[in-house]
Structure formats: C-alpha cells, structure tokens
Amino acid sequence: MTRSVARGRVFCVLxxxxxxxxxxxxxxxxxxxGTTTPPVSSSSFVSVCGMQLCLNGRAWRIHGATAYGMxxxxxxxxxxxxxxxxxxxxxxxxxxxxxxxADTTSEATWTRVDNLVAAAKQSGLHVLLNLSxxxxxxxxxxxxPTTTDWGPYLQFVVDRINTRTGVRYGDDPTIAKIELxxxxxxxxxDVPLRGTTAETTAFFSRTLRELKSLDTRHVISTGGFSYIxxxxxxxxWQSIVSDPNNATCDVEINSFGDRNVSVPNLSSYCAHxxxxxxxxxxxxxxxxxxxxxxxxxxxxxxxxMSAHAVDMYRVEHATVLQPPGPAVxxxxxxxxxxxxxxxxxxxxxxxxxxxxxxxxxxxx
Numbered sequence: 311m312t313r314s315v316a317r318g319r320v321f322c323v324l325x326x327x328x329x330x331x332x333x334x335x336x337x338x339x340x341x342x343x344g345t346t347t348p349p350v351s352s353s354s355f356v357s358v359c360g361m362q363l364c365l366n367g368r369a370w371r372i373h374g375a376t377a378y379g380m381x382x383x384x385x386x387x388x389x390x391x392x393x394x395x396x397x398x399x400x401x402x403x404x405x406x407x408x409x410x411x412a413d414t415t416s417e418a419t420w421t422r423v424d425n426l427v428a429a430a431k432q433s434g435l436h437v438l439l440n441l442s443x444x445x446x447x448x449x450x451x452x453x454x455p456t457t458t459d460w461g462p463y464l465q466f467v468v469d470r471i472n473t474r475t476g477v478r479y480g481d482d483p484t485i486a487k488i489e490l491x492x493x494x495x496x497x498x499x500d501v502p503l504r505g506t507t508a509e510t511t512a513f514f515s516r517t518l519r520e521l522k523s524l525d526t527r528h529v530i531s532t533g534g535f536s537y538i539x540x541x542x543x544x545x546x547w548q549s550i551v552s553d554p555n556n557a558t559c560d561v562e563i564n565s566f567g568d569r570n571v572s573v574p575n576l577s578s579y580c581a582h583x584x585x586x587x588x589x590x591x592x593x594x595x596x597x598x599x600x601x602x603x604x605x606x607x608x609x610x611x612x613x614x615m616s617a618h619a620v621d622m623y624r625v626e627h628a629t630v631l632q633p634p635g636p637a638v639x640x641x642x643x644x645x646x647x648x649x650x651x652x653x654x655x656x657x658x659x660x661x662x663x664x665x666x667x668x669x670x671x672x673x674x
Contacts, residue, residue: 372642534590
C-alpha cells in the first residue's frame with residue numbers, strides 16, 4: 311500500500327487542543343461519557359461484538375501503529391510499542407523486495423513476518439496483517455489486482471506455519487485483524503491497471519468471501535479506503551462495506567476531505583448497518599513543506615505534530631473539538647509509522663518527537 315508522506319490537513323485546531331491538554335490532563339481527553347457494558351465474547355481471538363471489539367470476554371480497542379522499516383529489528387519495534395502504550399503492530403509493506411511479486415511468498419519475507427509476530431506474542435501484543443502490498447506487487451508485475459484471483463495467495467498466508475512459534479497463521483490469536491487492500495486505487499482516477507467500479511466491487515466481494523472461507527477465526531475487512539470523500543471517485547464503498555464478510559468499515563485519513571467528509575459519511579452509514587468503523591491509517595509527519603491546501607499530514611514542529619495526533623485520537627473516540635466528527639466512536643486506529651527516524655520528511659513517531667510520542671501514549 312503506497313502512503314504518501316505528503317498528505318495533510320492544516321492547523322486551526324492547534325490552540326484549542328493545546329489548551330485542553332494543559333487544562334484537563336491528557337488522560338481525561340479520551341474518556342467516553344455514559345459508556346455501557348457491551349456484549350462480549352469469551353474467545354481468545356479478537357472478535358466483533360456489536361459496535362465494538364472483544365477479547366477474552368471484555369471490550370477491547372486497537373491502539374495501533376505500522377512497523378514499516380523495522381521488520382529486521384522486531385525486538386526494538388516491540389519495545390518502542392510497549393513504551394508508547396501501543397497494543398497492536400500493523401504489518402504492512404513487509405516484503406524484503408519492494409513490490410516484487412516473487413517476493414510476496416518468499417521464505418525471506420515470511421521469516422521476517424514470523425519474527426515480528428513471535429516478538430509481539432511474547433510481549434503480549436497483537437498484530438494486524440495488511441495484505442495490500444500483494445495488490446501493489448501484482449500491479450508492478452503488470453497484472454490488474456482487482457481481476458486476479460487472490461485465492462492461492464490467501465491460502466498460502468492462512469496455512470503458513472510460523473517458524474518461530476510453530477503456530478499456523480489461521481490459528482494464531484496474536485493476529486487481531488486481517489485487511490485485504492487498503493487505499494485501493496479509485497476507478498475514475500488515471501492509474502494504470504486500476505479496476506473499474508464493477509471490478510473493484512466484485513473484487514472485494516470475491517476476495518472477502520475467499521478469505522472468510524479459509525479463515526473463520528480472525529476479524530476480516532477490506533482495509534482502509536481513501537478517496538471516498540470524492541463522489542466522483544468511482545468507489546462504490548457503500549456496497550463494498552455492506553458485504554456480510556466485511557466485519558468492520560475501514561477508512562484512512564490522508565486529507566482534510568477524508569477527515570471532514572469520508573469519516574462522518576462512512577461512520578454514519580456503517581452505524582446504520584450495525585457495523586463498527588476503524589480508522590485504518592493516519593500520519594503526523596515532520597515536514598515544513600506542505601503539498602497543498604488539503605495536506606493534513608505534514609507539520610513543521612513537534613508541537614504541531616502532537617496537536618494533529620491528538621485530533622486524530624479525538625476523531626477515533628468521537629470527541630472532536632473541531633467538527634465535523636464521526637457519528638460514533640471507532641474500534642481503534644493505526645498510525646503510520648512507529649519508528650526512530652528524525653529527518654525532515656519522516657512520518658516516524660517515536661521518542662525523538664517527545665510531544666507527539668506523548669500524544670500516542672495517552673491516545674487510547
């Protein structure tokens with residue numbers, strides 16, 4: 311899944327958020343009033359229970375982050391996640407060779423995935439497995455991802471035996487959720503090998519069904535949508551998220567349009583369906599060069615990065631200071647990316663940005 315480091319939404323919320331942080335204390339910002347006891351599942355696997363997730367008989371949330379660039383150092387990534395209070399590591403764009411179709415099932419690729427899953431399990435964390443890069447690798451090899459049968463690849467993933475733990479992926483409760491193809495290309499945008507509206511809708515119907523038939527234990531979803539703030543994108547997202555094999559409604563925030571249009575629309579639509587929604591990606595990048603007025607991701611200081619992170623967690627929890635907001639709270643969120651880089655242009659969040667890291671620590 312290709313995520314630009316130059317997606318942003320601008321500034322006005324900063325002063326209000328800073329006041330709330332100092333006045334109220336960060337821990338109190340995300341406490342939801344009037345919460346009631348949810349229906350629960352006693353399963354050791356994460357499951358959907360009503361409009362929430364459940365784990366071991368209790369309501370549970372994803373407080374997640376991607377691990378891009380850290381797959382060869384799983385212990386360091388897990389330690390950083392623990393320090394941040396992150397409970398779920400998203401494994402995405404994990405191949406050893408970038409968008410190489412042959413490498414999507416190589417032993418080198420899946421040994422590094424095995425290692426991170428094992429490290430997460432040992433530390434009491436979960437992982438989210440995002441398969442979007444298989445679609446990107448198909449495209450790089452000249453195949454249309456939406457008309458290619460993903461069945462053999464999904465079978466490979468589900469039947470993989472972790473070389474560190476000996477557990478089959480389809481039987482591993484460490485995996486909280488599997489996402490198919492986040493940020494799929496919009497049919498009406500000029501991208502080679504993009505699917506048509508009908509092909510994209512049929513792809514998700516077919517591929518969700520295939521994965522569900524292979525794996526009945528894990529929460530399965532499409533992956534996060536971008537572009538659905540644009541009614542002319544050609545993504546029939548209402549039909550796609552309504553699919554009975556799609557457990558959660560996933561959306562990314564990569565622009566102000568995503569925050570202010572996509573999130574309210576999708577969360578409201580899915581609430582009527584009785585399905586929870588998930589904030590599948592957001593970023594708070596260190597960059598003094600915004601790419602346009604819709605850029606919500608890039609910020610020139612740690613303080614501004616932190617304020618944006620706080621706003622993203624407020625969107626997740628439906629406690630926004632700057633409307634519009636979602637119809638209901640999400641089941642959690644993932645940010646791109648948990649890592650140590652400090653260079654201009656990085657989207658890594660770690661202790662090198664102490665204020666932003668603090669926002670992550672208190673964001674759950």
